Amino acid sequence: MAPAAPPPQQPRPQLGGIDCDVHPAVPGIEALVPYLDAHWGNAVVQRGLHDLEPTSYPLRAPLTARPDWRPASGKPGGDVVTVLDQALDGFGSRIAILNCLYAVQTLFSEDMGAALARAVNDWLAKEWLDRDPRLRGSIVVPIQNAEMAAAEIDRCAADRRFVQVLLPCLSDQPLGRRLHWPIYEAAQRHGLPVAIHAGSTYRHPVTPVGWPSTFTEDYVAQAQGFQTQLTSLVCEGALSRFPDVTFVLAESGFTWLPAYLWRLTKYWHGLRMEVPWVDRSPADLIRAQVRFTLQPLDAPQDGADVLRVIDHIGSEELLLFSTDYPHWQFDGDDPFPAALPQALRQKILLDNPLATYARIREDLA
Amino acid sequence: MNFEIAQRATKDAASRPVIVDCDIHPLGEAKDLLPYLSQRWREHAQSYGLLPRHGFQSGPAYPKGQPDAARLDSWPPEGRPGSDLAFMQKQHLDFNNVELGVMTMISPAAGAAQNMDYGAALARAMNEWQVAEWTSKEARLKASIVIPYEDPPAAVAEIEHWAGHRDFAQVLILSRTAEPLGQRKYWPILAAAERAGLPIAVHAFGYGGFPVTGGGWPSYYMEEMVGHAQCCQALLSSLVLEGVFERFPGLRVLLIEAGVAWLPSLMWRLDKHQARLASETPQLKRRPSDYIREHVWLTTQPMEEPERRKHFHDMVEWIGIDRLLFATDYPHWDFDDPVWSLPVRLDDTARQALFRDNARKFYGLA
Numbered sequence: 250m251a252p253a254a255p256p257p258q259q260p261r262p263q264l265g266g267i268d269c270d271v272h273p274a275v276p277g278i279e280a281l282v283p284y285l286d287a288h289w290g291n292a293v294v295q296r297g298l299h300d301l302e303p304t305s306y307p308l309r310a311p312l313t314a315r316p317d318w319r320p321a322s323g324k325p326g327g328d329v330v331t332v333l334d335q336a337l338d339g340f341g342s343r344i345a346i347l348n349c350l351y352a353v354q355t356l357f358s359e360d361m362g363a364a365l366a367r368a369v370n371d372w373l374a375k376e377w378l379d380r381d382p383r384l385r386g387s388i389v390v391p392i393q394n395a396e397m398a399a400a401e402i403d404r405c406a407a408d409r410r411f412v413q414v415l416l417p418c419l420s421d422q423p424l425g426r427r428l429h430w431p432i433y434e435a436a437q438r439h440g441l442p443v444a445i446h447a448g449s450t451y452r453h454p455v456t457p458v459g460w461p462s463t464f465t466e467d468y469v470a471q472a473q474g475f476q477t478q479l480t481s482l483v484c485e486g487a488l489s490r491f492p493d494v495t496f497v498l499a500e501s502g503f504t505w506l507p508a509y510l511w512r513l514t515k516y517w518h519g520l521r522m523e524v525p526w527v528d529r530s531p532a533d534l535i536r537a538q539v540r541f542t543l544q545p546l547d548a549p550q551d552g553a554d555v556l557r558v559i560d561h562i563g564s565e566e567l568l569l570f571s572t573d574y575p576h577w578q579f580d581g582d583d584p585f586p587a588a589l590p591q592a593l594r595q596k597i598l599l600d601n602p603l604a605t606y607a608r609i610r611e612d613l614a
Numbered sequence: 615m616n617f618e619i620a621q622r623a624t625k626d627a628a629s630r631p632v633i634v635d636c637d638i639h640p641l642g643e644a645k646d647l648l649p650y651l652s653q654r655w656r657e658h659a660q661s662y663g664l665l666p667r668h669g670f671q672s673g674p675a676y677p678k679g680q681p682d683a684a685r686l687d688s689w690p691p692e693g694r695p696g697s698d699l700a701f702m703q704k705q706h707l708d709f710n711n712v713e714l715g716v717m718t719m720i721s722p723a724a725g726a727a728q729n730m731d732y733g734a735a736l737a738r739a740m741n742e743w744q745v746a747e748w749t750s751k752e753a754r755l756k757a758s759i760v761i762p763y764e765d766p767p768a769a770v771a772e773i774e775h776w777a778g779h780r781d782f783a784q785v786l787i788l789s790r791t792a793e794p795l796g797q798r799k800y801w802p803i804l805a806a807a808e809r810a811g812l813p814i815a816v817h818a819f820g821y822g823g824f825p826v827t828g829g830g831w832p833s834y835y836m837e838e839m840v841g842h843a844q845c846c847q848a849l850l851s852s853l854v855l856e857g858v859f860e861r862f863p864g865l866r867v868l869l870i871e872a873g874v875a876w877l878p879s880l881m882w883r884l885d886k887h888q889a890r891l892a893s894e895t896p897q898l899k900r901r902p903s904d905y906i907r908e909h910v911w912l913t914t915q916p917m918e919e920p921e922r923r924k925h926f927h928d929m930v931e932w933i934g935i936d937r938l939l940f941a942t943d944y945p946h947w948d949f950d951d952p953v954w955s956l957p958v959r960l961d962d963t964a965r966q967a968l969f970r971d972n973a974r975k976f977y978g979l980a
Binding site for chain 2 (some may be wrong): 423455456461463470512514515517554
């Protein structure tokens with residue numbers, strides 16, 4: 250089949266937004282060796298450590314890269330020049346937050362996890378953040394050990410281009426549990442939001458009913474994973490304990506939120522004697538402290554239903570612009586449903602991200 | 615929630631509309647079931663018990679919010695809530711004008727017994743007990759066939775044993791299975807239900823052995839209860855994506871006590887990502903939501919309570935009123951009263967569908 254003729258050059262949209270979910274790829278484990286100390290550098294080489302791409306995003310699966318964002322060679326999101334062109338210039342974004350999904354959190358050794366997390370952060374600062382003033386980073390932390398994770402946050406937070414902490418959605422224990430609190434204390438200390446991103450370390454099946462057989466099922470199940478994590482953050486009192494921390498659910502979908510809040514609030518009414526420290530309606534807690542990235546937009550593309558969902562959510566402050574580059578969530582250059590009013594687009598593009606990210610707010614002031 | 619219940623200026627039975635209740639829990643204690651077990655399994659029951667896939671010999675993994683998770687006023691003069699037919703007839707069937715009540719016997723969890731042979735024997739005993747002690751004495755009650763669902767050949771045998779028995783309305787599975795319900799291990803069960811013309815009813819709870827969230831074990835009963843909605847989304851995703859409804863076109867599934875309002879967003883998410891990843895599931899010939907709209911029904915208890923009541927109408931529009939069946943969950947603490955629980959006023963046709971007609975059609979009584 251002959252290749253399709255390239256489309257006529259369209260002017261690119263100048264949305265002027267803050268893209269809160271862009272994925273840079275570590276080209277291969279060897280790229281991190283210069284950022285590891287002698288012990289771990291040797292370990293990577295001598296032990297032949299394999300690449301750490303997460304099972305949550307099979308590299309060749311259609312969802313993992315939009316066809317026009319899939320490079321001829323190398324990993325999608327692996328080349329900084331291409332990412333700047335497609336993800337930043339492609340939408341006229343002012344800022345993009347880089348969420349690196351390299352699966353260092355999945356390693357069973359907490360020492361190896363911590364060493365590789367440090368390397369990923371240093372690699373990100375040097376190979377990406379230094380390359381363009383529009384780029385910001387999320388701090389990758391070894392969730393295997395909360396004290397080590399907190400230390401990594403303290404170390405990286407000195408570089409103000411790191412604007413949040415990044416956690417995988419599903420790991421050993423629910424995210425509200427107290428063993429994770431040193432991570433949130435560190436985030437609060439530095440005024441950083443905590444992003445929770447789709448994906449699992451596969452310590453458990455991604456569903457409560459066992460291991461699914463397809464990637465499709467795994468990916469769909471992430472939304473339910475986020476729901477249970479919100480329940481955990483509420484019930485354990487983590488939201489109330491860290492009132493200055495915003496939790497950003499990244500690539501979570503959000504159309505599930507209203508129905509979820511109804512049920513959560515209903516059972517809080519019935520069972521709050523079990524969690525007496527939850528002294529406000531969970532829906533209010535979540536609206537105050539939890540944000541959601543735009544993509545994937547799990548709703549019909551015509552957008553009328555999305556408007557009803559946003560009405561059900563009861564706030565226009567919760568959504569943050571994202572392309573989820575290079576993941577294939579939408580085609581073309583409009584990441585918004587057609588029916589979304591201009592004023593709401595503007596909030597999602599700029600106002601809500603600025604309200605969420607203090608460090609970006611300072612930079613753009 | 616379940617402290618002193620003020621007696622509302624309550625409507626008496628005569629002024630209450632006739633309803634079908636799709637979730638009533640009869641309670642058979644171990645001593646009640648023993649006569650229905652053979653000598654061999656009586657001894658086993660007394661010596662070893664169920665060995666559930668969690669850590670307590672008696673009681674659930676997550677302690678409930680009140681004794682037996684029951685309404686405080688549902689304790690009969692003797693015995694435990696749900697154990698006394700006469701008490702239930704008076705307090706619930708008569709009072710709430712229940713013309714048909716479908717029993718879901720979720721305890722003991724025979725389906726999750728680690729000893730498969732004991733699970734099969736216990737399921738048979740529970741089914742015989744339901745007929746002997748309940749449906750043969752009360753024509754308004756129908757039972758659900760309890761099956762040892764982790765042992766499909768035995769489960770099929772149990773379905774075939776009761777198929778055609780007019781006291782059984784459906785086949786019962788608990789939601790937290792050991793593998794996602796759409797997987798091929800369970801296909802013989804789904805096939806047997808389809809052959810028998812019986813729906814598969816999936817009731818929340820059960821212990822498949824895995825953490826009740828994809829991110830590990832939560833701490834609180836409240837998390838478990840909220841989590842049934844997520845759990846049932848996963849099992850429904852499995853049923854759809856495995857192509858079960860292509861394979862068994864006559865299969866009908868009823869989801870009980872897991873909420874309903876999550877269904878629209880799940881359908882949107884399934885449709886979007888299945889289309890993107892269609893090469894992985896060539897067994898699907900239609901959109902996931904098409905299968906759901908044709909093969910899946912849900913019970914309404916615990917009733918959805920939107921922050922703004924009008925949003926309830928959006929939800930009903932997205933789901934379709936014809937998919938919703940009313941249930942009370944008697945005698946449990948989060949019981950939905952047929953007069954007071956619906957947060958909005960529906961027109962008479964929709965109301966009649968929700969409280970009676972949909973269930974009559976679903977169970978072939980219309």
